[in-house]
Every structure is written in structure tokens, then in C-alpha cells.
Amino acid sequence: MSDANLDPRSSFSTQKRGFFASGQAVWQWWQEAQGAAIAANIPVEEATWLLQQSSALSNLDMRLERFKDQPQIELVMPLEELVQRWQQRIQQHTPVQYLAGTTPWRNFQLTVSSAVLIPRPETELLIDLALRLSPLASCPSPSHWTDLGTGSGAIALGLATALPHATIHAVDCSHEALAIAQFNAQAYRLTERIQFYHGVWFEPLAHLQGCLDGMVSNPPYIPSQMVLELEPEVTQHEPHLALDGGSDGLDCIRHLVADAPDYLRSGGIWLIELMMGQAASVVDLLWANGNYRDVQIHQDLAGIERFVSALRI
């Protein structure tokens, strides 16, 4: 996970706190943590970010290092625990977002655990694409959207906020992931707007056949062999269920192409994230299905073909 996914917004205010250490002790740990990061080839910003998530220290506090002289710094965990977690970052390659239990995503500060994929910055664009490409999104009447493979609930929360008249139906086959997604929906008071289902892709949504205005998904799309070859932060810590898309990476996407026409209403949008090199194959799958029009490829901010959309005929 790169430091591009880190944002200084702190979850300090929402967490249990009441642990104290001297400014000198905290500063000392921070210096050592940065040194260890450099030696282990880990972005030093991650040590700063973890400290900011665990305290009320601002960017300016960190830059001026003025907290060094404070008699007490309030933390969300004992300093010894922070030390231990940083060791996990260095020695076991545990992503810093799991160590902090939180990650920023769009305008949310989401709770995450090793039961869910850490939502990536590029996935944020799915919400903007849904709004821009859906001919139904601007209708002020009640609508139904689904986030298939909701994980932490990131896309569901994003859609619920962007589409004030919509009910979002969020599905995942992992009970642990759904618990995190529900926790995040509660934190943002969105439980009235998002319904959660345990199950396999469209299977729990039989009551919505022909009714969906949109399907948005970031399914597992990495070829099985490649999952094992990714950086240890991903392959050793993120759930393989969230990553592994079968031998060519397209197993889940084939399901979504085949089943969505039964659930989307005419003009309903089909929109997914995928990895570099998959877009052309997914476009072929959509045209071959015969139930889609306006099939399009979209790039992420790095210019990579990252998303495919279509409309139900």
C-alpha cells in the first residue's frame, strides 16, 4: 500500500482514548519509527500518519515538532502498544491502515480490519462515474442501487451520500466484512439508506429483479497466480477472497456480466473497477451478452484503463 492512500485526517476524535505519554517519549518513538521505516524501505510518512491517527497532533505540530516539549500527549492506545504495532509494520509488513484500524476514503474515515480490503484511492472515482454516466441518477424519485462485494462498505456509503433518493443494497459473502460495513454505515448514520445482505453476488437480491437503477462493483479481479506474487502487505494481509478473480482474474466479472441484465431496469448502469489489461476482454463480454449498450472504458487519474461501464438495453 502506498502512502498515496494516507491522509492526515485523524480518527482520534472518534476513538476511545485516555492514554498518556510525555511529549519527549512520543517524539523519541517517532524518530525511531522513521529511522526504522527508512531502513526497511517503507515510506516514513506512514509513521507520521500512524501517530496522527493515534493522537490529536496536527500537521503543524508534526512539522514544527513542538509536541516534544509538552508534558503529556493523549493517545488512543498506550505508547507501548504503538511501538508494538509499528514493529508489526516493519517486521510483518502489516499495512499501516490495519494497524490504525482506519483509512480515509472520499470524505469518510472508514474503519478497516484484516477482514476487508483497504479501499483504494482509485476506487473513489467509481462514485463520480456512476453520477456522470447514469441517465437515471439525476431523477429525484426513489431508486435502488447495489454495491456487490461491499467489503468495508466504501462504495455503498459513497453512493448513499451521492444519491440522496436511493436505497443502496450492499452484498458480501463474508460475514466479517459485512460487520465492518455495517459499523461504517452506523458511524455515518446511513443505516436507513443502506441494506446489507450476506450472499453471493445477485443471489440475495431476487426481490429486486428488473428494479435496479445501478450496479457498482469492485470485484476480486487479480489472477490467482498473481495474488501470490504481490507485495507482502497485500498478499500476506489482505483477504484473498477480496483479491482472487480466478485463473484469468475475470471469474467474478463474468458472473456480473451474465446476471446483471435480470436485475437492472432499462437504462440502469453496470459499472465496475478492473485491473490494467482487462478492459478490452470485459468490453467483449458485455457486447457478446447482447443486453447492454453504451459500453465504455474509463481511465483512472494515472491514465490506466481501470473502469468499464454499460447501460442495460
Ligand SMILES: C[S@@+](CC[C@H](N)C(=O)[O-])C[C@H]1O[C@@H](n2cnc3c(N)ncnc32)[C@H](O)[C@@H]1O
Ligand atoms: C476487491 S474487494 C472490494 C471491497 C470494497 N467494495 C472496496 O472497493 O474497497 C471485493 C469484495 O467482494 C467480496 N466477494 C468475493 N467473492 C464474492 C462473492 N462470490 N459474492 C459476494 N461478494 C464476494 C469480498 O469479500 C470483498 O469484500
